[in-house]
Every structure is written in C-alpha cells, then in structure tokens.
Amino acid sequence: MSRSYYSFFTAARALLATKRLDSSKHSGVIALFNQHFVKSGEVRKDASKFLERAKLYREQADYGDFFVVSVQEAEAQIQSAEEFIKEIEAAIRKLVIE
Numbered sequence: 001m002s003r004s005y006y007s008f009f010t011a012a013r014a015l016l017a018t019k020r021l022d023s024s025k026h027s028g029v030i031a032l033f034n035q036h037f038v039k040s041g042e043v044r045k046d047a048s049k050f051l052e053r054a055k056l057y058r059e060q061a062d063y064g065d066f067f068v069v070s071v072q073e074a075e076a077q078i079q080s081a082e083e084f085i086k087e088i089e090a091a092i093r094k095l096v097i098e
Contacts, residue, residue, distance in 0.1 A: 001060075004074075004078055004080075005058035006058075008084050009055075011085050012030070012033045012051060014088065015088050015091055018096075030051060037091065042094070050081075050083070050084045054080065
C-alpha cells in the first residue's frame with residue numbers, strides 16, 4: 001500500500017511540476033493537485049478520490065498497528081494506481097502539446 005501510494009504521489013508531483021508547483025507536505029501536494037487540475041477539469045474528480053484513498057491506506061499501513069491488507073485490496077490499489085498514472089500521463093501530454 002505504501003509503495004502504490006508513492007506512485008500516485010509522484011505522478012501528482014510530476015503534473016504539478018508542469019506549472020512549477022510543489023509542496024513539502026503530502027497534504028499540500030494533494031491540495032495543489034485538486035486546486036490546479038481537478039477543479040479546472042484537466043483531471044477527473046475520480047483521480048482525486050483515488051489519490052486521497054491511497055494516502056489514507058498508506059498512513060494506515062505504515063502507522064497502524066493492526067492494519068491488514070487483503071490480496072484483493074492490494075490488487076485493487078495497484079489497479080487504481082495504474083489508472084491514475086494513465087490519467088496523469090494524458091494530462092501531461094495535453095499540456096506539452098498545447
């Protein structure tokens with residue numbers, strides 16, 4: 001869960017970099033992502049939900065004493081990460097072409 005979250009996080013930061021934006025905090029990256037790309041419609045609202053859910057899972061997996069992840073949950077998280085990355089790649093391509 002932790003590693004998959006960082007794929008979301010890094011992809012979001014890559015997209016933010018196209019506008020020279022970044023934050024030292026995870027919550028800041030998510031807020032900037034939502035403000036500059038989700039609210040503008042450049043990225044679907046679902047992408048934001050995937051990112052926020054991944055952050056929650058990462059925190060539970062890293063810091064929760066009794067958090068257990070099933071194989072199905074891990075596979076679903078990886079699938080979400082793949083979808084999120086595709087969405088971000090498409091947004092970056094669109095920005096580069098324009």
